Amino acid sequence: MNTVYMDNNATTRVAPEVVEVMLPYYSELYGNPSSMHTFGGQVGRVVEEARGKIASLLGARPDEIIFTSCGTESDSTAILSALQSFPEKRHIVTTRVEHPAVKNLCESLDKLTGHKHRITQLPVNSDGTLDLALYEESLGDETAIVSAMWANNETGVIFPIKEMARIAKSRGILFHTDAVQAVGKIPIDLSQVPIDFLSLSGHKLHAPKGIGVLYVRKGTPFVPFIIGGHQEHGRRGGTENVASIVGLGKACELAARQMHAENTKVKTLRDKLENGLLATIPSSLLNGHKTMRLPNTTNISFEYVEGEAILLHLDRFGICASSGSACTSGSLEPSHVMRAMGVPFTAAHGSIRLSLSVYNTEAEVDFVLEKLPPIIAQLREMSPFWKSEHRGKTGGSQCKCSCS
Amino acid sequence: MWEYTDKVRDHFMNPRNVGEIANADGVGEVGSLACGDALKLFLKVDDNDRIVEAKFQTFGCASAIASSSALTEMITGLPLDEAAKVTNQDIAEYLGGLPKEKMHCSVMGREALEAAIANYRGIPLPMAEGEVVCECFGVTDLEVKRAIEENKLQSVEEITNFTKAGGGCGKCLPRLEEILREARHETKPLILDQRPGRLTTLQKIKRIEELLEREVRPALRKDGGDIELIDVDGDYVIVSLRGACGTCKKSQTTLKEYVEKKLREQVLDTLIVEEGK
Numbered sequence: 001m002n003t004v005y006m007d008n009n010a011t012t013r014v015a016p017e018v019v020e021v022m023l024p025y026y027s028e029l030y031g032n033p034s035s036m037h038t039f040g041g042q043v044g045r046v047v048e049e050a051r052g053k054i055a056s057l058l059g060a061r062p063d064e065i066i067f068t069s070c071g072t073e074s075d076s077t078a079i080l081s082a083l084q085s086f087p088e089k090r091h092i093v094t095t096r097v098e099h100p101a102v103k104n105l106c107e108s109l110d111k112l113t114g115h116k117h118r119i120t121q122l123p124v125n126s127d128g129t130l131d132l133a134l135y136e137e138s139l140g141d142e143t144a145i146v147s148a149m150w151a152n153n154e155t156g157v158i159f160p161i162k163e164m165a166r167i168a169k170s171r172g173i174l175f176h177t178d179a180v181q182a183v184g185k186i187p188i189d190l191s192q193v194p195i196d197f198l199s200l201s202g203h204k205l206h207a208p209k210g211i212g213v214l215y216v217r218k219g220t221p222f223v224p225f226i227i228g229g230h231q232e233h234g235r236r237g238g239t240e241n242v243a244s245i246v247g248l249g250k251a252c253e254l255a256a257r258q259m260h261a262e263n264t265k266v267k268t269l270r271d272k273l274e275n276g277l278l279a280t281i282p283s284s285l286l287n288g289h290k291t292m293r294l295p296n297t298t299n300i301s302f303e304y305v306e307g308e309a310i311l312l313h314l315d316r317f318g319i320c321a322s323s324g325s326a327c328t329s330g331s332l333e334p335s336h337v338m339r340a341m342g343v344p345f346t347a348a349h350g351s352i353r354l355s356l357s358v359y360n361t362e363a364e365v366d367f368v369l370e371k372l373p374p375i376i377a378q379l380r381e382m383s384p385f386w387k388s389e390h391r392g393k394t395g396g397s398q399c400k401c402s403c404s
Numbered sequence: 405m406w407e408y409t410d411k412v413r414d415h416f417m418n419p420r421n422v423g424e425i426a427n428a429d430g431v432g433e434v435g436s437l438a439c440g441d442a443l444k445l446f447l448k449v450d451d452n453d454r455i456v457e458a459k460f461q462t463f464g465c466a467s468a469i470a471s472s473s474a475l476t477e478m479i480t481g482l483p484l485d486e487a488a489k490v491t492n493q494d495i496a497e498y499l500g501g502l503p504k505e506k507m508h509c510s511v512m513g514r515e516a517l518e519a520a521i522a523n524y525r526g527i528p529l530p531m532a533e534g535e536v537v538c539e540c541f542g543v544t545d546l547e548v549k550r551a552i553e554e555n556k557l558q559s560v561e562e563i564t565n566f567t568k569a570g571g572g573c574g575k576c577l578p579r580l581e582e583i584l585r586e587a588r589h590e591t592k593p594l595i596l597d598q599r600p601g602r603l604t605t606l607q608k609i610k611r612i613e614e615l616l617e618r619e620v621r622p623a624l625r626k627d628g629g630d631i632e633l634i635d636v637d638g639d640y641v642i643v644s645l646r647g648a649c650g651t652c653k654k655s656q657t658t659l660k661e662y663v664e665k666k667l668r669e670q671v672l673d674t675l676i677v678e679e680g681k
Contacts, residue, residue, distance in 0.1 A: 114639035114674070306440065308406075308465035312416065326440040327465035332541070332564070332571030334440070345438040382422050382469065384444040384461035385437055 004364045007320040008204075009153050009181060009297060009355035015206040015254055018247045022208070025243035033240050034231065043242055050249025054213060057252040058198070059189035066214045066232050067245055071180040071201030072101040074214035075147070077225035077236070078176040078197035079105060082145035083113060085174075085221035089144035090115060095122045095130065095159075096340035101199075102147050102178055103336070118142075127289040128157035128341050136167055145174040150182035150198075154324055154337040154353055155288030156297025158186065162193045169194040174220065180204050184255035185262055185294050196220040202244060206357070207251035211244035258358050266356050267295035269365050273354060274298040276369040281376050287343060287351055296356045299324075301347035304386045305379040310352055313375040319368055324351040346385075408466060409500035415470035420477050421459045428459075430524030432516040439541050439568070441468045441509065445475070445516040449524055453484045460516075467499075467506040474498045475513040488521055490514065491554055492566070507566045511551060537579055540572025545583055552587040560584060603672060609636050611671045620663055624649060631663065634680040641667060642680040655679075 005013065031040035033047050048062070055062045068074045079092070079102070094106050098121075109117045120138045124130055130148075139146070146168045151158045161177050168175040176197035182188060184205035190198065195217070202211035216222050216235070228237020255262075278284050283303040302310065307325030314321055324335030326349060333339065334348040343351065354368070380386040408416070425446035435442030441464030448457035458476040462469050475495055479487040492510040496502045502510055515531065522529045534544030551557060551566045560580045564570040570577050603611070616633055624631055629649030635642040643663065649655045656679075664677040 110638075114676070116638060304437070304463060306464050306468075309416070309469060312413075312466050316417070325465070332440065332568050349437070349440045382419065382461060383463040384433070384442055385463055 001318045004317070004319045004360075004367055006354040006356055006360065006364070006368065007322050008357040009156075009353065010322060011203045011209065012206045012357055013359055014203075014208050014247070015251060017254060018207055018250045021250045022243040022247040025246055029242075033242060034229070046249075047240055047242060047245050050245045053249040054252045057183070057188070057256050058200075058215060059191045060215055061218060063233075064190075064215050064218055066216060066235050067240060068212040068214050068236060069210060069238075069241070070212040071099075071178065071199050071204075072212075073225065074197075074199030074201075074212045075099075075101040075176070075178055076105055077214050078199060078216075079109075079145060079147055080112070080225055081197075081216075081221070081223045082174045082176070083109070083117075084223040086144045087115075089142050091118045091120070091140060091142040091144060093120045093122065093135070093138050093143055093146045093148075095124065095148050097124055097128065097152055097154075097337045098147070098149055099153055099178055099180070102149070106147070122148075124157075124340050126342050128152060128155045128287070128337070129289050129292060130159055130164075132160065132163060132167075135164060139168065139171050139173060143171075143173045145176055147176040147178065150177045150179035150188075151186070151294050152288070152337060153181050154335060155299045155341075156181070156294035156355070157288045158182070158292050158294065161195065165193050165195040181294060181297075184252070184259075185296055187259060190215065190217075202248045202251065205251050205255050207248040208244050211241055211248050213248070261358055263295045266358055266360070269360055269362060270296055270298055270354075270356050272362070273356075273365045273368060274300065276365075277372060280369070280373045284376075285347060287338065287341065287347075297353065298355075299351060299353045301343060302350040302352065302376045303346045304383045305350045305376060307350055307352060309379055310350065310372075310375060313379070314368075314372065317367070317371050319371065322353045322355075324353070325349045406466070406503050406506065408470075408503070411474075411498075411500040412467060412470040412502065415473040415499065416466040419462075419469055419473040421457075421473065421480070422461070423459045424461065425457060425459050430520040430522075432519030432521070432523055434512055434515045434519060435464070436542075437463065441465065441512060443468065443472050443512050443516040445472070445520045447479075447520045447524060449484060455479050455482055455484065455487055464509065464512075465506075467502050467509040468512065470499055471495050471502070471509040471513040472516075475517060479517065484521060484524070487517065490517060492551075493555065504562075504565050507555075508568045511547075511566055515547070537583070538567075538569035538572065538576045541568040543567050543569035548580065548583050549587050552584060557584070605636070608672060609633075612636060612641060612667060612675075615666060615670050620666060623662075624658075629655075629658075639672070639674045639676055641675050641677045643677060644680050 029043055031043040033044035051062045051065045055065050092106055106119050122130060122135055148159050148164055150161050165175045174196045177195050178199045180199060180201045183200040198215040200213045203209040224235050226237050231237055231240060277300055285301050287299040287301055307323030308327035311321060311323050324338045326332050326334050338348045338351055425448050428446040429449040430447040432445045444461045446459045447455055450456045458480050460472040460476055462472040478490060478498055492514040495510040495513045519529055531544060531546050534546030537543055537545045537548055547567055548563055548569055555566055557563055560570060560577055563580050570580050613633060620631060628647055630646035632644045632646055634644050645655050659677055667675045
């Protein structure tokens with residue numbers, strides 16, 4: 001059975017070109033980049049080459065790039081650094097739809113630091129967008145840092161990071177963005193966007209898992225998170241993950257080259273998939289803003305059915321997708337993103353995310369368009385709410401879910 | 405990804421007895437759209453009180469659909485009295501087991517069966533009579549108690565796995581713990597969490613002040629020194645050293661080895677003493 005991989009916001013295929021450039025660093029070129037000898041030194045040079053390629057994709061300077069182990073480490077480093085740089089500031093502004101890497105960290109800061117922090121989690125509109133006026137109001141003299149994602153992993157909705165960063169900058173507040181979903185999918189030019197910190201993760205853009213980057217603007221106060229050797233100029237201890245760094249460099253080079261395809265070919269496929277599903281499946285609705293969105297992501301709710309059941313049926317055909325339903329979120333309530341957007345509970349449990357990449361084909365889109373509608377029809381046929389006159393409510397239930 | 409047995413997968417992919425029975429003798433409905441799963445069970449009962457047909461409609465995940473399908477297979481042909489004895493454990497076993505987080509799906513099957521039988525017999529549903537404990541998922545204390553007894557539940561987390569109670573906002577968790585204690589006939593209250601982390605800020609400050617007054621200051625004064633409390637911020641205790649201590653080279657040692665140690669022993673073991681500048 002062929003795998004139809006449409007879960008690229010979860011992780012991506014490592015590009016064959018990336019694997020190829022990585023291999024020598026697992027065999028003959030095993031030197032330590034910090035070594036004094038030529039054997040290690042040559043490895044140090046490729047690490048710097050990779051740093052240059054990553055910087056160039058972001059419109060940054062090479063010395064503003066710090067290698068980390070993953071996006072989560074980058075997020076933790078940025079936020080904790082800001083809090084240590086300004087220990088007297090005890091307020092953080094973030095959003096209700098952040099990835100757990102930021103959301104759970106912010107909610108655990110009191111325990112981590114021994115201080116009480118005030119956390120403002122900005123609400124989002126029903127289309128997942130932010131209210132800039134509300135954002136501006138939330139900033140105060142005691143705000144240490146703003147952390148807002150560039151693009152949402154579940155819906156693909158893009159936040160106005162440029163404007164948000166400018167506002168923070170004008171108030172002298174540090175600004176961090178989790179750009180894990182945005183890098184490689186939409187153009188980013190940090191010479192034009194005054195952010196202080198940016199997190200990215202290799203495996204979301206066809207590099208391997210286990211490599212991340214934290215961009216730190218030159219001049220931004222910085223306190224390291226992992227303390228050890230002098231690697232990364234003392235900003236992140238630990239021997240470099242050389243093979244993955246080389247891989248990430250190559251992946252960024254490819255991303256720069258494919259940025260156009262991402263926004264034309266991939267977007268065309270996504271639109272065909274999305275429009276096709278919305279047109280052929282009744283009671284289906286798009287989650288997230290129609291245009292202010294990543295070109296590869298679509299998140300659709302199918303009312304009166306449950307997401308996990310849809311996923312397992314898709315799995316039977318080798319189709320990989322994900323869902324924000326309660327049964328797949330690891331808790332008993334739908335995803336925090338769907339709840340923050342106020343998606344009605346008739347639809348929140350039946351949300352499916354399909355996220356594409358340059359490796360997807362039109363034939364695959366057609367395959368999903370052929371297989372998914374009958375699955376929804378079959379599950380609805382089985383659902384007590386589908387044809388009932390009191391849709392969404394059975395007798396006698398006292399359920400008052402907070403997701404409503 | 406959930407680890408489902410082949411039997412669960414089979415009942416999910418090829419569910420038996422899906423649909424409605426037009427003039428059913430008994431209908432049972434549990435759950436709701438908001439909760440994420442719901443089951444409507446239809447029974448046809450003959451003159452000898454035997455279930456001759458059972459059908460279902462389910463909104464929910466794979467294990468909810470499989471549990472419903474399994475239930476209809478298990479009860480078709482059974483006398484009502486026999487069917488009434490089917491427990492959620494029986495449903496789970498019939499399917500070769502369910503992941504523990506999904507046990508509530510089997511509980512839903514059992515509750516729908518009870519509701520359908522009560523509907524047929526024209527009697528009120530006993531479980532719904534209880535007091536609603538979990539408002540998020542509409543679970544009563546009677547349902548929780550029964551789940552504890554029948555499944556020998558040991559923790560609040562297990563109660564959530566089996567009944568969903570406590571899986572939403574979490575407000576009812578203390579009440580669930582109480583019910584668990586009662587059900588296990590543990591009348592004695594749990595040992596109160598005496599971790600000093602539970603001190604309120606005011607309590608913390610008071611205890612620090614008391615200790616400084618009672619022990620620390622008299623000791624320092626003997627050597628011509630003194631100490632003053634400036635602030636308490638979280639776990640940070642900011643103090644100022646006075647008198648001889650102010651100029652003593654060993655004052656940092658005094659601060660850490662004596663003052664901090666005392667405070668940690670007698671007030672809170674996470675306190676950090678620092679000198680205010």
